[in-house]
Amino acid sequence: MKLIILDRDGVINHDSDDYIKTPAEWIPIDGSIxxxxRLYNSGWTVAVATNQSGLxxxxxxxxxxDxxxxxxxxxLAEHHAKIGFIAYCPHGPEDDCQCRKPKAGLLEQISQHxxxxxxxxxxxxDSLRDLQAAMSVQAVPVLVKTGKGAQTAQQQLPEGTLVFQNLAEAVESLLKNTQ
Structure with missing residues (x-):
């Protein structure tokens, strides 16, 4: 199985410091769908790992x-595509759970699934938390400069981090290098 994992807010859809609280506020970033x-129709399984402290x-x-x-x-169905498993952390930062990125819990759920x-x-x-979570399970950390990614790119990134302008550019590179 060819598996790729995506963060949600700032990678697939626009992020907001006020949180994405309704389906109407959930607006895809141009080209992300x-x-x-493209991934799905090229035989990839796409999973999502997202912190959702708004819950x-x-x-x-x-x-x-939901x-x-x-x-x-x-x-995605309009493009004859599907998303796979969506793992989300419903906890706040102060809850000290095991699933909130940068901890590995969400990625471990996907691995087990x-x-x-x-x-x-x-x-x-699009955040350092995402990249740190990737490193904790020996996944490849990939940063996109959408969402908070442009700010994150100014920080010290984990060794081996791949950096792209957006999800479409990342997917283009992945498909080109795995065909």
Whole structure:
């Protein structure tokens, strides 16, 4: 199985410091849906690992989060594509859970779901937390400069981090180098 893992906010859809609280606020970044469709239609399984502390903060409930993910699935279906497993952390930063990135819990859930180690799999994110989580499971850290990615690119990145302007550019590179 060819598996790639994506962060959600700032990679697939626009991020907001005020949180994405409704399906109407969940707006895909230009080219991201098409990029995921290209992956899917090239035989890749696409999973998502996303911190969703808005749940713990009471900004939205799990039904609203499901509706956001249903919107993602519907947009992908228009391109004859699907998203795989979506792992999300519902906790706040102060909860000291094991799933909130940069900890490895979400990635471990994905690994267990697919019964596959993540060594060498790409994990595409826009924050240092995403890159650190990737390193913790020996995945390839991939930074996109959408969302908070341009700010993150100014920091000390983990060794071996691949950097792209956006998800579409990252997907283009991955497909070109794995065909």
């Amino acid at each position: 098409e990029a995921i469709a 713990a903060r009471g900004y939205y409930d799990s039904a609203t989060l 509706a956001m993910h249903d919107k993602l699935r519907a947009l 697919y019964q596959q180690p993540l060594t060498g799999a790409w994990f595409v994110g």
